[in-house]
Amino acid sequence: MTIYYTPASRPVDEDDRQRAVDESGFLEAAGDPALDAIVREAAELFGTPIAAISIVDHERQYFPVKIGLDASETPRAASFCAHAMLDCSQPLCVTDATADQRFAGNPLVLSGPDIRFYLGMPLVAENGQPLGALCVIDRTQREAPDQEKLDALAELARKAMDRAHTLKN
Amino acid sequence: MQRKPPTASKLTRLFARLAEASMRLPRSRAWAMLGVGLVATVILDHVTGPQVNVVILYLALACFGSWCLGERVGLGVGAVSVVMLGHINGFGAPGQIAAIKPVALAWNMIGRSLSMMVMVALASGLRHSLDHARWSATTDPLTGVLNKAGFGRRLRALVSHAQRRQESLVLAYIDLDGFKGVNDSFGHAAGDTLLCDFAEKGADAIRAHDLFARIGGDEFVTLLTAPTCHQGDVAAEALHYRLTRILRDTGHAVTCSMGAMVVEASQIASPTKLVEAADGLMYEVKKSGKNALRVARLDLQPGMTDLPARPVPDRRRAAQDRMADAA
Numbered sequence: 001m002t003i004y005y006t007p008a009s010r011p012v013d014e015d016d017r018q019r020a021v022d023e024s025g026f027l028e029a030a031g032d033p034a035l036d037a038i039v040r041e042a043a044e045l046f047g048t049p050i051a052a053i054s055i056v057d058h059e060r061q062y063f064p065v066k067i068g069l070d071a072s073e074t075p076r077a078a079s080f081c082a083h084a085m086l087d088c089s090q091p092l093c094v095t096d097a098t099a100d101q102r103f104a105g106n107p108l109v110l111s112g113p114d115i116r117f118y119l120g121m122p123l124v125a126e127n128g129q130p131l132g133a134l135c136v137i138d139r140t141q142r143e144a145p146d147q148e149k150l151d152a153l154a155e156l157a158r159k160a161m162d163r164a165h166t167l168k169n
Numbered sequence: 170m171q172r173k174p175p176t177a178s179k180l181t182r183l184f185a186r187l188a189e190a191s192m193r194l195p196r197s198r199a200w201a202m203l204g205v206g207l208v209a210t211v212i213l214d215h216v217t218g219p220q221v222n223v224v225i226l227y228l229a230l231a232c233f234g235s236w237c238l239g240e241r242v243g244l245g246v247g248a249v250s251v252v253m254l255g256h257i258n259g260f261g262a263p264g265q266i267a268a269i270k271p272v273a274l275a276w277n278m279i280g281r282s283l284s285m286m287v288m289v290a291l292a293s294g295l296r297h298s299l300d301h302a303r304w305s306a307t308t309d310p311l312t313g314v315l316n317k318a319g320f321g322r323r324l325r326a327l328v329s330h331a332q333r334r335q336e337s338l339v340l341a342y343i344d345l346d347g348f349k350g351v352n353d354s355f356g357h358a359a360g361d362t363l364l365c366d367f368a369e370k371g372a373d374a375i376r377a378h379d380l381f382a383r384i385g386g387d388e389f390v391t392l393l394t395a396p397t398c399h400q401g402d403v404a405a406e407a408l409h410y411r412l413t414r415i416l417r418d419t420g421h422a423v424t425c426s427m428g429a430m431v432v433e434a435s436q437i438a439s440p441t442k443l444v445e446a447a448d449g450l451m452y453e454v455k456k457s458g459k460n461a462l463r464v465a466r467l468d469l470q471p472g473m474t475d476l477p478a479r480p481v482p483d484r485r486r487a488a489q490d491r492m493a494d495a496a
Binding site: 002003004005006007009010012014059060075076077078101105107110111 | 399400402403405406407409410413417428446450453457460461462463464465466467469470
């Protein structure tokens with residue numbers, strides 16, 4: 001059977017969201033040590049080989065900081081984080097990407113980095129616009145994490161937003 | 170009752186094949202052939218003198234020019250021919266002037282000119298009506314974009330072009346969600362306006378050498394070329410977003426479901442199968458909530474076997490059977 005995937009739809013107010021991205025400070029934050037520490041902490045918290053801050057920007061997702069990934073950006077079409085940010089009220093957890101209709105045929109699943117487990121906490125600007133997500137990724141499937149860990153990841157996402165805010169000013 | 174196309178005789182079919190071949194001639198080649206033909210004819214005319222009439226060769230050249238390069242070229246060749254005919258056969262050779270009276274000379278010249286003009290006009294008129302018939306056979310009359318036949322014809326050409334250049338292709342099948350509602354609530358005229366608007370702006374949203382066609386009803390199909398499949402994904406996502414915006418701007422509650430096959434051109438064995446597969450994927454989107462895009466990256470999967478296909482509903486199949494029985 002042919003495997004397919006579903007790129008996330010862009011929000012109705014995408015122009016406003018893009019403006020929030022442009023003004024967020026994340027696009028100029030490549031390699032920032034404080035953000036890097038946050039991503040490292042997230043990876044350690046979940047014990048995953050991959051973690052990143054992904055900012056959904058026009059037709060790409062951009063990783064200002066990341067561990068375990070070679071590319072600094074991928075097409076928006078293949079972005080898990082573009083899905084995660086569509087619902088800012090909760091994290092997106094995919095325990096086995098190959099079993100999820102939205103992701104099974106995703107190039108990031110079918111080829112490198114061979115995503116199986118994905119957990120993304122939406123990064124939300126002060127005006128409520130989603131920018132992307134702080135995510136941890138594994139190449140093997142996993143159980144859904146408990147609430148305590150999710151809360152810790154949410155806290156790290158908040159820290160990342162604060163740091164971007166500081167960088168901007 | 171089913172209407173059958175007009176039949177053609179063997180001679181007509183032979184002529185049509187010749188015409189077809191000449192229509193594929195590049196302009197530069199046609200110019201070269203015309204030039205060589207004209208020089209050869211003038212030399213032949215000069216060598217044979219007034220003894221042998223070569224007017225048929227001049228006529229053929231004028232018609233060829235008019236057919237391949239346009240009426241003006243045909244008329245130009247005609248004018249040259251009339252002058253050469255007169256010069257070589259009429260008053261070029263010594264002793265001829267006395268033999269032909271000026272009135273007869275003028276009459277001959279006018280006759281030749283008129284017959285040249287008639288032949289040139291016939292050739293260019295035939296070419297125009299053939300071009301127009303082709304255009305209307307491949308164009309959707311409502312929206313002015315390619316129709317199914319036109320798309321099929323261009324698809325095969327574009328696929329082999331992309332295969333030579335080792336490019337990737339995105340074949341996206343698009344179906345409007347909620348279009349029937351527009352027809353029902355606002356009338357068919359409003360529905361037609363929406364289709365025209367969507368087709369015009371949709372065709373503008375892609376590059377000039379890509380294809381955008383209306384397959385029928387509220388179903389469209391598009392073929393995009395991309396340097397790599399990776400960029401094919403980007404193109405498919407961006408196109409779905411642009412089409413969604415176009416539909417939103419119409420003010421109607423219409424969205425689009427899209428199935429896109431992203432494939433390396435070299436993988437494609439049957440372009441028709443690819444269209445069917447994209448249609449099948451679009452149908453999957455329809456079944457699971459509409460207003461979304463699904464992408465199949467065929468370059469990352471083993472083979473193109475078992476492509477999705479839209480199941481033929483029982484009702485439609487029954488109707489097809491009835492039509493087959495009736496025919």
